[in-house]
Amino acid sequence: MSFLSEMANPVVRPQGPVDKDWWRGAVIYQIYPRSYQDTNGDGIGDLPGIIHRLDHIAELGVDAIWISPFFRSPMLDFGYDVSDYCDVDPMFGTIRDFEALVERAHALGLKVLIDLVLSHTSDQHPWFQESRASRDNPRADWYVWAEAKPDGTPPNNWLSIFGGSAWQWDGERMQYYLHNFLSEQPDLNFHTPAVQDALLDVARFWLDKGVDGFRLDTVNFYVHDKQLRDNPPLNPEERNENTAPAVNPYNFQDHLYDKTQPENLDFLRRLRALMEEYPAITSVGEVGESQRGMETQRDYTAGDDLLHMAYDFDFLGTIYPSGSRIREVLERFDRIVTDGWACWAFSNHDVQRYATRFNLSEPARKLYAALLMCMKGTACLYQGEELGLTEAYVRYEDLQDPYGKRFWPKFKGRDGCRTPMPWNTGRNAGFSDAQPWLPVAVEHVERAVSLQDQQPDSVLNFYRAFLAFRRQHPALAKGDLKIVRADDDALALIRDGAGERLFCAFNLTDKAQQVALPDGDWAVLDTAPFASETAEKTITLPPWQAAFATPRTA
Numbered sequence: 408m409s410f411l412s413e414m415a416n417p418v419v420r421p422q423g424p425v426d427k428d429w430w431r432g433a434v435i436y437q438i439y440p441r442s443y444q445d446t447n448g449d450g451i452g453d454l455p456g457i458i459h460r461l462d463h464i465a466e467l468g469v470d471a472i473w474i475s476p477f478f479r480s481p482m483l484d485f486g487y488d489v490s491d492y493c494d495v496d497p498m499f500g501t502i503r504d505f506e507a508l509v510e511r512a513h514a515l516g517l518k519v520l521i522d523l524v525l526s527h528t529s530d531q532h533p534w535f536q537e538s539r540a541s542r543d544n545p546r547a548d549w550y551v552w553a554e555a556k557p558d559g560t561p562p563n564n565w566l567s568i569f570g571g572s573a574w575q576w577d578g579e580r581m582q583y584y585l586h587n588f589l590s591e592q593p594d595l596n597f598h599t600p601a602v603q604d605a606l607l608d609v610a611r612f613w614l615d616k617g618v619d620g621f622r623l624d625t626v627n628f629y630v631h632d633k634q635l636r637d638n639p640p641l642n643p644e645e646r647n648e649n650t651a652p653a654v655n656p657y658n659f660q661d662h663l664y665d666k667t668q669p670e671n672l673d674f675l676r677r678l679r680a681l682m683e684e685y686p687a688i689t690s691v692g693e694v695g696e697s698q699r700g701m702e703t704q705r706d707y708t709a710g711d712d713l714l715h716m717a718y719d720f721d722f723l724g725t726i727y728p729s730g731s732r733i734r735e736v737l738e739r740f741d742r743i744v745t746d747g748w749a750c751w752a753f754s755n756h757d758v759q760r761y762a763t764r765f766n767l768s769e770p771a772r773k774l775y776a777a778l779l780m781c782m783k784g785t786a787c788l789y790q791g792e793e794l795g796l797t798e799a800y801v802r803y804e805d806l807q808d809p810y811g812k813r814f815w816p817k818f819k820g821r822d823g824c825r826t827p828m829p830w831n832t833g834r835n836a837g838f839s840d841a842q843p844w845l846p847v848a849v850e851h852v853e854r855a856v857s858l859q860d861q862q863p864d865s866v867l868n869f870y871r872a873f874l875a876f877r878r879q880h881p882a883l884a885k886g887d888l889k890i891v892r893a894d895d896d897a898l899a900l901i902r903d904g905a906g907e908r909l910f911c912a913f914n915l916t917d918k919a920q921q922v923a924l925p926d927g928d929w930a931v932l933d934t935a936p937f938a939s940e941t942a943e944k945t946i947t948l949p950p951w952q953a954a955f956a957t958p959r960t961a
Contacts (some may be wrong), residue, residue: 429784430620430689430715432750432884433540434874435520437789440477440499440754441485442827445839449942452827454500458508458928460830461515463856467793468874471518473622473691475756477505478524481531481591483809487624488529488592492609496708509617518619520689525606527592534605535593539579551585551596552577553635557570564637566657566667568650568695570770570813571667587665588810595628603674604886606683614685626692626717632664639663641698649697649720652818656725658697667696667703675713691750691785692717701743708747712903716785718750723758727765728775734893737782749784754792755923760824763798770951773869777937777953780877781902781911783888790828791851794859795866799826799848807845831857872936879934880955883903897948910956914948922946922954929956 444456449583454477462473476486486496495502512519523609526536535544553562553574561574561583567590574583575590585594595602610621638660653655675692682688692714694703699720707714721736723727740749753761753775762772780786800823812821822845829851831833832839836847836855845885859865877883886904892912893899897920899912910929923946930954931941939954940947946954 408951409867410434412559412780425686428885429470429518429687430691432783432881433518433785434468434780434877435471435473435691435785435787436464436467436469437473437475437787438464438864439475439790441475441844442825443790444828444830445843448839448841449498450839450841450843451498453498454495454504454508458504458511459750460828461508461517465515467871468878469517469618469788471520472512473522473787475522476524476624477521481529483529483591484589485666485807487522488525488527488531490529490531490533490712492528492606506616512513518689520620520622520691521613521618522624523610523613523621524624525595525609526625527586527588527594529590529857530593534595539577539584542582548599548602549596549602550593551568552580552582553585557636562889563635563664564660565794566638567662568655568657568811570655570657583638585631594631596626596713597670597674599631601650603677607677610678610681612686612944614682620682620688620689620691620715623692623714625695626675626707627667627671627694627696627713628748629667629674630668631666632668633666636664638665645698646722647697649700650695651697651725652814654814654817656870659753662678662696667699672697672706672713673905675707679712687890689715691715691787694719701740704740705744705747709747716748716750718787720758722751722753722779723755725764728753728778729895730893730898730913731895733778733782733898734890737888737890749782750787751779751782751784752787752789753779754789754824755787755788756825758824760789760791760796760798762795768864768917768951769795769929771917773866773873773936774915774953776866776870777873777935778898778913780873781883781900783886784904789824791824793849793867793870794829794856796829796848796851796854798823798853799846801826801845805846826851829855831855869936876935880907880909882907882909883911891925892922897922901925908958911953912946912955913953914951917950922947922948924956928959930959931956 425582440452443452444454444460445452475494478489479491479494479496480486480488495505509519521737532551534546537544538549561572565573567573573587575586576583587593641661646658694700695716696703704717707717806822808820808822826845827838827843827847835843836852859867882902882905886902889901891899896916897914899922902909914920935955937953938949
């Protein structure tokens with residue numbers, strides 16, 4: 408056993424029947440800890456704040472939480488630049504706070520996933536400090552170092568997602584090092600076996616702390632091409648904004664060599680083998696791949712020895728999710744990812760909130776929330792979605808995100824989706840007694856939890872009601888899916904499995920729509936939080952409404 412495991416003070420997991428497939432069809436709630444709840448008055452959310460608000464999440468009716476990074480970090484990328492994988496940054500609390508969080512979450516019936524950032528560290532991490540010190544120290548090959556070209560330029564044409572070359576010159580070693588993100592985030596060298604061993608020790612440390620799984624950041628960036636071959640240019644007509652905004656020249660390359668290498672699968676198998684030592688652990692990988700996202704999902708989730716599930720950016724991009732678009736994505740997934748499980752989301756901490764991105768009215772936000780949770784797969788909700796929050800405007804003077812500062816004003820960064828959660832109408836919407844790290848959006852205060860809690864037709868109470876409805880119908884979690892109608896006006900599908908058959912119809916417009924019931928004798932349910940009218944074989948859906956039906960029993 409590693410020294411990290413000895414430090415971990417392993418928790419005693421609850422005894423009893425174990426559902427290893429709990430994650431199939433689960434609803435996962437993402438917490439961005441900096442912006443959830445501040446308890447120590449520094450204007451930044453913390454782990455005790457999450458504990459304080461776990462009742463809100465449990466009452467919502469989700470199955471699990473995913474917590475964005477809280478590890479020690481210089482915070483240049485707000486925790487995604489890790490300087491110590493096995494400790495909590497003091498701004499978030501202590502390791503004991505994390506243990507208390509896991510204990511409280513489990514008591515409320517919530518699984519806990521944490522965000523592991525394995526592709527890169529901070530340049531302040533002791534591993535990198537040692538690696539850069541010389542070319543012959545024990546960790547000299549723990550990062551991706553390369554000689555300059557004869558003219559002093561970088562080793563190849565690879566680009567950073569955050570802008571500019573992916574190579575940074577280091578005067579200590581007189582070499583370049585690779586960074587796919589900020590220059591202060593050097594990439595680890597997964598071709599070095601000791602690096603893989605150290606990262607598996609990290610995973611074991613947190614598994615021993617009682618976590619129920621991992622969200623794996625940039626999971627396809629782990630391994631680079633050993634030969635450091637140039638990426639070829641990408642045809643302009645093939646470019647999209649799935650991985651980077653249109654203003655970023657990162658989109659101009661076909662990223663064949665800087666990521667998504669076949670050796671990545673070898674490490675994922677080692678990671679899965681470790682997870683299999685623990686009960687009911689899951690993994691969800693973030694695939695940053697604009698041209699071959701679903702193919703990578705397929706490769707990374709095939710069989711039972713790799714990731715449990717993975718997601719790319721089909722519904723996190725800018726293409727409006729019409730019925731036709733949803734059909735295209737779901738059918739493409741079934742065609743390509745034949746042996747994997749889907750994970751769907753409309754929002755997260757890296758993209759503009761979907762209410763703004765798709766310009767949705769409040770009724771439309773409710774409808775799309777239900778639609779997300781009726782797709783076959785696991786659903787991820789991002790904090791504030793349950794309040795119907797829109798993207799906040801953040802002045803340039805208040806920006807914190809280096810990505811936004813780099814590409815302002817055409818791309819304003821990610822701060823607009825990271826502003827503090829509004830809990831009440833008091834100072835700073837109940838988030839903090841101090842000046843928050845990002846300003847509270849004025850329009851968010853009127854959507855505070857305390858207000859919506861008292862409004863029967865609020866977005867918050869809709870989420871609670873629909874998640875309760877979903878729990879009553881296991882076909883929505885694990886059943887097969889068949890699309891029976893999909894166009895720009897409506898989407899209708901059948902979920903079939905877990906002992907029931909459920910017809911689901913959605914009006915995707917602000918005008919009434921008629922949707923035909925399938926052949927047979929169907930009973931329209933009145934337990935879902937929607938309105939509709941039923942004739943003998945037809946359902947009339949008012950604007951932005953849905954209906955659900957089951958076959959009548961003899």
